[in-house]
Amino acid sequence: MGDKSNEVEALSSRQRQILRLIANHLQRKEIARLLNISEATVKTHTGEARRRLGVATSRDAARLLVRYEAEAVPADDESAPDSLTPEVAAPLAEKLATMPDNAMAAGPVTPADPQAGQDFWISISPRLKRLNALQCIGLIVLMALALVFIMVAFLAGTAATFQAIHTLLSQKPLG
């Protein structure tokens, strides 16, 4: 790993970005679409990254980058407290003090997330993964019942509304 650190450092930011997406199992076509570049450009970047890292495949290059970054982050974290200036440390300490106790258990804190509304849906997925097959089927049956109740309530409400409108319109004017 130590031998490759210089090579990894030599990668451009765009090459790193593409390799991270490859590590997330995205295909060349998908990467091109997400980054608004052509497939040929993606191919050029991955080819250059492979050449710089001296590996045969893009997957190997992605794996190498991910491993390098995973090893590099804790080292940075250890040095971080020493390098924090009072201007940065004070607001950070204040933010940590106001955080709930279980906040750290929920995972790493991300900076201002524009898609914070998705948190609920993201948090459901790990819970579903903890269920066994029987619990999954039970949940599906419960969801089916809930959907029926919602649909019946919606139809009853709609029918009542139409009935009320019809009654109002068919009323003869007084006098």
Added chain:
Amino acid sequence: MTEDMTPLMIAHQIWRFGGHIAALVCCTWAFWRGGVHERTAAGLIAAGWLLSALLTSRTGHGPGIYVISIDVIILLAFFALAVWSRKLWTFFLAACMLNSVLSHFTEHLIHFERFSYVTAIGFWGGWATLICLATGVNGHIRQQKCQAATALPA
């Protein structure tokens, strides 16, 4: 369309042919932009849709045993997909299909009005499953965009 068609019949035709168009659009979108789970669901829906259209009984006594069998097989496949993928939309997909299959059996037990039966089947087995699939594809696209955002250089 003939002149003697009632508004209810016109609505039914819109419901029916609109469903075919929506199925085509949703399945194409899922194959084009979706992940492996979305494509699997789209394949199952497309196969079920085509087979149901081909094997529907024209005798006027409901869709027939072949369509009910297809729906049951698709339901089992959706159950498997939900257990495999553990994505919320696949659970809703299986739940909607379960309601569709239950509508078949309920009709055989209670014999409710034919138009209500066809509408219930069309809604749960058709429109609702397509909504679930579209939600799944949309979620997959958003997830990929999030991945791209987190992969951005600092």
